[in-house]
Amino acid sequence: MEIKIFNKTTxxxxxxxxxxxxxxxxxxxxxxxxxxxxxxxxxxxxAGVFGVPAKQGAQIVIDAINNGTMPAPYNTQxxxxxxxxxxxSDESGGGTKQVGLFRDFVxxxxxxxxxxxxxxxxxxxIGPIADELKMLTVFSTCGTPRLYxxxxxxxxxxxxxxxxxDSLAAAxxxxxxxxxEKNYTGxxxxxxxxxxxxxxxELGMKQMSPDSKGSDKPQFPKLFVGQYGTEISALSLxxxxxxxxxxxxxxxxxxxxxxxxxxxxxxxxxxxxxxxxAVDALGKKFPDGIVMGTRGNVGLLARDNKDPLNLxxxxxxxxxFNALPLGPSYQYARSILAYKFAMDKAMKKAGKFPTQDxxxxxxxxxxxxxxxxxxxxxxxxxxxxxxxxxxGLTKYNKKGxxxxxxxxxxxxxxxxxPPAGTKSEDWINAGMPGAKCK
Amino acid sequence: xxxxxxxxxxxxILITFMIVLCVLSSLVLPDWMQNNFMYGLxxxxxxxxxxxxxxxxLVSFGHALYYxxxxxxxxxxxxxxxxxxxxxxxxxxxxxxxxxxFCLGFILRKYREIFFAMLSLAFSMVLYGLLAKAExxxxxxxxxxxxxxxxxxxxxxxxxxxxxTFFVICAAISIxxxxxxxxxxxxxxxxxxxxxxxxxxxxxxKAIHIKYVMSACLAGGAGGLMAASLGQVDPDxxxxxxxxxxxxxxxxxxxxGNILAPFIGAIIFExxxxxxFEWAPQAWAAIVGGTLLAIIFFFPGGIWSVIEKVFNxxxxxxxx
Numbered sequence: 001m002e003i004k005i006f007n008k009t010t011x012x013x014x015x016x017x018x019x020x021x022x023x024x025x026x027x028x029x030x031x032x033x034x035x036x037x038x039x040x041x042x043x044x045x046x047a048g049v050f051g052v053p054a055k056q057g058a059q060i061v062i063d064a065i066n067n068g069t070m071p072a073p074y075n076t077q078x079x080x081x082x083x084x085x086x087x088x089s090d091e092s093g094g095g096t097k098q099v100g101l102f103r104d105f106v107x108x109x110x111x112x113x114x115x116x117x118x119x120x121x122x123x124x125x126i127g128p129i130a131d132e133l134k135m136l137t138v139f140s141t142c143g144t145p146r147l148y149x150x151x152x153x154x155x156x157x158x159x160x161x162x163x164x165x166d167s168l169a170a171a172x173x174x175x176x177x178x179x180x181e182k183n184y185t186g187x188x189x190x191x192x193x194x195x196x197x198x199x200x201x202e203l204g205m206k207q208m209s210p211d212s213k214g215s216d217k218p219q220f221p222k223l224f225v226g227q228y229g230t231e232i233s234a235l236s237l238x239x240x241x242x243x244x245x246x247x248x249x250x251x252x253x254x255x256x257x258x259x260x261x262x263x264x265x266x267x268x269x270x271x272x273x274x275x276x277x278a279v280d281a282l283g284k285k286f287p288d289g290i291v292m293g294t295r296g297n298v299g300l301l302a303r304d305n306k307d308p309l310n311l312x313x314x315x316x317x318x319x320x321f322n323a324l325p326l327g328p329s330y331q332y333a334r335s336i337l338a339y340k341f342a343m344d345k346a347m348k349k350a351g352k353f354p355t356q357d358x359x360x361x362x363x364x365x366x367x368x369x370x371x372x373x374x375x376x377x378x379x380x381x382x383x384x385x386x387x388x389x390x391x392g393l394t395k396y397n398k399k400g401x402x403x404x405x406x407x408x409x410x411x412x413x414x415x416x417x418p419p420a421g422t423k424s425e426d427w428i429n430a431g432m433p434g435a436k437c438k
Numbered sequence: 439x440x441x442x443x444x445x446x447x448x449x450x451i452l453i454t455f456m457i458v459l460c461v462l463s464s465l466v467l468p469d470w471m472q473n474n475f476m477y478g479l480x481x482x483x484x485x486x487x488x489x490x491x492x493x494x495x496l497v498s499f500g501h502a503l504y505y506x507x508x509x510x511x512x513x514x515x516x517x518x519x520x521x522x523x524x525x526x527x528x529x530x531x532x533x534x535x536x537x538x539x540f541c542l543g544f545i546l547r548k549y550r551e552i553f554f555a556m557l558s559l560a561f562s563m564v565l566y567g568l569l570a571k572a573e574x575x576x577x578x579x580x581x582x583x584x585x586x587x588x589x590x591x592x593x594x595x596x597x598x599x600x601x602x603t604f605f606v607i608c609a610a611i612s613i614x615x616x617x618x619x620x621x622x623x624x625x626x627x628x629x630x631x632x633x634x635x636x637x638x639x640x641x642x643x644k645a646i647h648i649k650y651v652m653s654a655c656l657a658g659g660a661g662g663l664m665a666a667s668l669g670q671v672d673p674d675x676x677x678x679x680x681x682x683x684x685x686x687x688x689x690x691x692x693x694x695g696n697i698l699a700p701f702i703g704a705i706i707f708e709x710x711x712x713x714x715f716e717w718a719p720q721a722w723a724a725i726v727g728g729t730l731l732a733i734i735f736f737f738p739g740g741i742w743s744v745i746e747k748v749f750n751x752x753x754x755x756x757x758x
Contacts, residue, residue, distance in 0.1 A: 042720045090719040095580050096675035099668050100477065104712060108470030121579035125670045128582045132669070190571065191578040222570055223578055 034082045036339075037105040039098070039116035040140075040332065042090040045224050045250035049277040050118055050328045054141065055088055057329025058115070060316050061336045062086055071312050073369050079340050080347035080354055087111065091118060095125030102126055106133045112356070113138065115335045118328065120144035120193040123158075130156050136356050136363075140335040141328055143295065144192040145200075145424050148380030157363055157383045159335045159375065163196045163246070164424040165416035166273045166295050169389040171204030172411055172437065173291060174242055178269060183240035185215030187231055187255070189223040189247065197246035197273060203428045215240045226254045232262055241269055248274040253281055260287055271391070276300040277326045279403045284396050292405060293391045297372040299327035301390045301405055310371040324402070334370045338377075338385075341368040378413075379420050386413035411437060440615050452610055452698045456603050464596060473667075474712060476599050478705030479606045480663035481688070485700035486613060487656030488689040490649055493625045496550065499682050500558030501657050503565050504535040506677030508658030509665035510569065511535070513581045524586040524593060524601055527666050528659055535658020536651055543647040543654075562682055569673040580672025583665050595667075602663050609656060610697045616652065617697075621645060657685075691733050693740020703741050 038058050041051025062084050064070040068077030078084075087109060091098060098117075105111050114130070114137040117123050123142035130137040130153070137156045139147075143163040147153070174181065184205060188194030198218060205212050215238050219231040232255075235243055247255055252275045259265065265287045272278075276294035279286045294301050302310060303324070313333065317325040325333075342363035346354035349362065364382035367374055375387045392405030415437035418427035427433070443449055463472045484505050491498055508531030515521040515530050542561055549557055570578050586593045588601070616622045624645050627635050632642050665671045675681065692703025714725035737744055 043723065088719055089715065090722065094674035095672045096668055096670045099670040100473070101715060103473050104470055104716075107473065108468070108712070109716070121672065124579050125582055125672070128584070129669055132585065195573060195577070 032082055033085045034079055034112040034343075035085045035087065035109065037089055037109065037111045037114045037116070038086045038332070039089045039091050039101075039114065040118055040328070041092055041249075042088070044092040045226065046092070046118065046248070048250065049253065049281050049326065050141075050249050051091060053277070053323075053326040054116070054118065054328035054332040056317070056321050057313075057325055058086065058332040058336055060313070060320060061333040064316070065336070065340055071308055074337060074340060076344065080343035082343075082353070084336075091116070091122060095121050098122045099125050099129050102129055102135075103133065106135050111135075113339060113359075115339060116140050116332060117142050120147075120163075120196075121191055123147055124192060127153055127156050134356075136360055138335045138339055141295075141331045142193070144196050146192060146196070148384050149423055152381040153383055155360065157338070157377065158380070159338045159377075159385045160331050161296065161386045161389065161413070161417065162384065162424075163193060163273075164200050164418070164428075165386070165389045165411075165413070166246070166293060167197050167200035167244075168204040168416040168428070169391060169411045170244060170271050170273055170291070170293060171201055171208055172416070173391040173409055174205070174269070174271060175208045176409065177291075177407070178242070179209075181242050181269060182209065182212045183215065184212065184242035184244060185218050185235060185238050185240040186244035187219040187221070187228070187235060187247070188245060189251065190220040191223050193248075194220065194223070194246055198244060200424065200428070201244045203425065207428055207431060213240075224249070224251065226250065228255050228258050232259050232264055236262070236264060236267065241267075242271060243268045244271045244273075245275070246273045248277070252278040256282065256286065260285075265290060274327070277328065279394055280324060280326060283403060284398075284401075286394060286396065286403060288393070288395050290394045291391055292394050293389065294327040296327070296330070296387050296389055297410060298330035299325065300394075300403060301392055301408055302330070302372050303402070303404060305372045307372050309369065313371050330371055334375070337370060338363065338366065338368050338375075341366060376413075379417065386417045388412045389416060440611075443611060443615050443618075446614060446618070448696055448698065449611055449614055451696075452614075453607060455698060455701075456607050460600060460603055463599065472595065472599050474708040475705060476595075476602055476667045477664065478708040479602050479701055480660050480667060481685075481708075482660070482701035482704035483606060483609055483663070484657040484660035484685050485689050485692060485704055486610065486697065487653035487660070488685055489692070489694045489700055490613065490625075490653050490656070492689060492694050493629065494646060494649060495629045496646070497555050497686060498558040498653070499555040499679070499686060500560070500562030501653070501685050502677050502679070502681035503558070503562035504539060504654040504657035505661040505664070505681065505685070506562075506565060506569070506671075506673065507538055508532070508535045508661030509671040509676045510575070510661075511658070512662045512665045513583055513671045514575075516583060517581065522584055522587045523590075524588055524598065524666060527586060528605055528662055531662025531665075532655045532659040535661070536655040539651045539654025539658075540647075543650045546650060547643045547647045559679060559682065562677060563679060566673050566677045566679075569677060576672070578673055580670060580676075582670050583668075585669065586666045598667060602667065605659065605663065606701065609659065610701075613652070613656075614697050621648065625649060687730055691730055691740055693737075693742035695739070695742040695746060699740065699742035699745075702745070706741060 040054040041047045066083045117139050118141040120142045123139050139158040141160055145162040145164050186198045188198045202214050221231055271291040273293045274295055275292055276299045279300055342359050346358040346362035350358050365377055367376040375385050377385050379386055388410045390408055390410040392408035395404050395406040397404040415435055418424050511530050511534035512527045569575050628642055635642050688703050688707050692699040710729050711726055714722040
């Protein structure tokens with residue numbers, strides 16, 4: 001009997017020890033890896049020139065950090081020592097669907113953080129849910145200023161500056177380079193990004209060139225329409241010579257192809273704030289002399305930048321995907337860098353693997369080295385990044401057979417963003433006090 | 439109409455199913471499944487409405503009109519009046535969609551078959567166009583919806599789920615009561631021979647109109663609950679034609695044998711979609727489409743026909 005009882009006790013003891021060791025192993029495992037959802041367009045019209053390059057950019061940086069092969073200052077292995085296990089997901093299908101998926105990521109897949117999102121509509125939808133579910137979320141590309149101007153967010157960060165700077169830099173470039181053009185119009189997609197982009201371009205033009213006049217017929221076609229025959233006719237008939245556009249995804253390619261054959265670009269000064277990706281997609285077919293932006297010192301405008309981090313990124317990207325990194329590749333990679341920076345900083349401060357709250361506290365107001373410049377999270381309560389934004393004229397490089405840009409002008413963050421705590425619209429209408437432009 | 443409704447086998451099965459679902463999801467199943475149940479049950483209400491029309495051989499390709507209308511009613515009432523109470527939200531969604539359905543019913547009740555389907559599609563696309571263009575309605579970005587409250591108290595998602603289940607049970611029982619009434623029995627008669635029904639002294643148009651309004655109310659309620667449980671509305675995922683198509687698809691997938699069928703179908707659809715998205719983020723649409731295709735090929739009577747076969751449930755009823 002005694003022996004039997006002894007047996008039973010040993011069994012129970014060994015079983016509980018096994019369970020305990022599993023639990024400890026589990027705890028140790030959590031410090032070995034972080035699971036992060038990376039969301040970008042993988043299907044639909046925005047996949048080709050936006051979603052897929054974005055994913056590729058993220059992949060390169062994640063792999064390099066996991067293996068510890070990234071150049072300085074990110075040459076330590078892992079995120080607070082942990083390897084990142086990314087789960088890539090599709091962003092298409094509208095905000096409501098994305099909100100459902102976001103809940104799945106948090107509750108079903110139990111991710112440690114979420115990174116990505118290209119569409120402003122999706123960011124506006126995800127923002128409140130991320131705060132509600134208390135999930136650290138780093139937006140990479142979306143640009144609507146409403147995200148932080150409507151409300152400060154506790155768990156949401158954005159490593160991409162908002163549309164205000166893109167539009168104001170566009171207006172500055174026009175005023176600097178074409179001071180005699182006083183009439184302007186626009187073609188923008190009818191949703192948060194397009195509406196905001198044109199609104200701030202118009203406000204900026206009014207301030208910088210007070211005698212300029214906006215057309216009363218700016219065009220607002222629906223997102224992802226792909227057919228612009230009527231809009232091109234309307235814009236061609238308009239006497240305004242400057243045409244502002246914040247088209248992105250397949251829309252900018254479709255528009256360019258359809259407008260090109262009608263001689264649109266010979267008659268107009270076309271200003272595209274995000275069209276950089278279409279330039280690569282269309283290659284030598286893309287017309288020269290278009291005022292082109294890439295939403296920051298990235299993509300097309302960063303090809304000649306000699307920053308070692310940038311050279312490494314371009315080299316790795318070419319090697320792995322046989323292509324040049326586009327704007328979104330930089331934007332996603334940059335979010336990963338910011339996450340690593342905050343994780344490492346929080347780890348240093350806490351002395352052990354940081355909790356989510358510690359990472360959030362560490363991420364606020366950081367200044368982190370990106371590929372071409374140091375970016376500071378200086379707006380939106382320390383959650384919103386600002387950086388410089390540039391424009392240039394497209395110029396196909398016949399020798400190197402690559403698209404390029406000339407007459408590039410970069411505008412620093414002090415020139416195109418309001419000081420912290422001021423609403424963009426109020427700041428512009430007040431005459432942009434304190435703006436420092438070179 | 440409601441006398442003896444609780445002795446009805448379908449009602450008993452429905453209530454048992456819902457209670458089991460609640461108990462399982464609160465005790466055994468992981469949290470994320472509760473979300474899928476919530477979306478499934480909400481959407482199931484709209485499917486129930488479509489099933490109702492289908493029994494008269496009417497297929498609406500525009501039911502997202504009411505689904506989206508209910509959802510936007512909830513969103514706008516929050517934006518302009520600050521209403522977040524879940525009971526009010528559900529009531530507003532149902533009533534708003536019901537009124538719209540009542541008005542449009544005067545036109546739609548005159549049409550059958552493809553004309554009915556296409557006309558309802560046209561109406562839904564009118565609403566879609568309005569919502570996508572109007573900036574104050576959020577345009578294509580839509581609007582976000584704050585978490586629901588109940589009589590001034592905050593509502594956890596657990597309780598929201600129980601409430602949705604409760605709404606679903608109430609709605610489904612009402613529909614069963616309607617189907618057992620004379621008016622309800624008329625529906626299959628209309629399907630067989632409209633002229634004969636007219637000669638019996640009933641107005642076919644009136645019967646269809648009532649049915650249409652009920653169906654609109656259900657779809658509106660579904661949209662309202664969906665908006666409340668998701669926390670976001672936008673025209674592309676609430677009003678666009680592909681949403682109507684999805685609803686019709688789930689209706690076909692579910693089968694129309696029972697009031698429980700739409701809810702089971704909608705829940706299964708949610709799970710298929712969740713896993714398809716997780717396993718193949720680049721080809722999830724193909725998986726969802728393929729599964730639905732397979733169901734139509736191999737189980738033309740829908741999922742409910744399989745359940746009937748397994749439990750031998752339908753037979754006894756026919757004998758009676």
